[in-house]
Amino acid sequence: MMSGSDLAGPGWGDVFGQAVVLRTARLVLRQVTETDGAGLLDIFGDDRVTGHYAWDTFTSLAQAQALAERTAAQFRQGEAVRWGLVPRGGGRIIGTCGYTRWNQENRFAVIGYDLASAYWRRGLMTEAVTAVLRFGFGRMTLNRVEATVHAGNTASAELLSRLGFTCEGRLRGRVLHRGAFHDVDMFGITRADWLAGDPAREAGRAR
Numbered sequence: 001m002m003s004g005s006d007l008a009g010p011g012w013g014d015v016f017g018q019a020v021v022l023r024t025a026r027l028v029l030r031q032v033t034e035t036d037g038a039g040l041l042d043i044f045g046d047d048r049v050t051g052h053y054a055w056d057t058f059t060s061l062a063q064a065q066a067l068a069e070r071t072a073a074q075f076r077q078g079e080a081v082r083w084g085l086v087p088r089g090g091g092r093i094i095g096t097c098g099y100t101r102w103n104q105e106n107r108f109a110v111i112g113y114d115l116a117s118a119y120w121r122r123g124l125m126t127e128a129v130t131a132v133l134r135f136g137f138g139r140m141t142l143n144r145v146e147a148t149v150h151a152g153n154t155a156s157a158e159l160l161s162r163l164g165f166t167c168e169g170r171l172r173g174r175v176l177h178r179g180a181f182h183d184v185d186m187f188g189i190t191r192a193d194w195l196a197g198d199p200a201r202e203a204g205r206a207r
């Protein structure tokens with residue numbers, strides 16, 4: 001029988017001790033840093049993006065700069081990892097994707113993502129989330145990835161379903177958002193689901 005330590009995965013420093021850059025067909029994913037304020041304002045200064053978010057649409061660079069600094073600090077402190085999505089040709093970040101929490105004891109993580117609305121519906125977040133899942137189930141040795149989605153956030157729910165997540169249930173009245181309580185749907189994908197989604201992943205060759 002396996003003991004708990006046999007099942008233990010790598011720690012934060014093992015995985016993120018050096019910069020982790022992920023590449024997809026059209027994107028480079030690199031850590032969000034303190035320099036990303038302007039890019040974050042492009043993303044979150046837009047009601048279409050923040051419509052299902054806990055915070056209000058940004059109206060100033062200072063708000064976006066504060067988020068950039070908080071995100072970079074969370075990474076340094078080993079609390080969360082957020083990649084910025086940069087088009088292959090370079091420029092500002094146009095979105096973000098990452099793990100807002102990594103529970104190492106139970107080997108699950110919580111994923112989050114957002115994209116500037118000018119880039120929606122081109123398959124870009126499908127690329128980014130796929131890369132982040134591959135890294136999660138690979139290098140981070142996760143057994144499960146989960147996401148919570150406001151009921152009614154069709155774009156996010158559809159994206160996750162298309163990627164192989166299952167909607168596991170509705171958490172009623174779970175979040176207080178802009179003066180009202182909202183239901184939230186819990187989505188999850190297990191390592192077994194992920195491997196079943198593409199035979200090449202089992203052999204560790206998935207791209």
Ligand SMILES: CC(C)(COP(=O)(O)OP(=O)(O)OC[C@H]1O[C@@H](n2cnc3c(N)ncnc32)[C@H](O)[C@@H]1OP(=O)(O)O)[C@@H](O)C(=O)NCCC(=O)NCCS
Nearest residue numbers: 049113114115120121122123124125126149155156158159
């Ligand atoms: C959710 C979000 C990241 C999707 O990014 P995207 O790059 O446009 O997604 P993709 O182009 O990869 O879409 C993949 C599939 O998801 C579904 N989808 C995406 N946007 C959709 C929308 N507005 N309505 C319905 N389905 C949608 C479609 O099935 C789509 O495939 P198709 O275009 O071939 O039909 C983007 O809408 C966004 O940033 N929303 C605001 C922030 C947010 O809600 N984040 C998630 C919080 S839980």
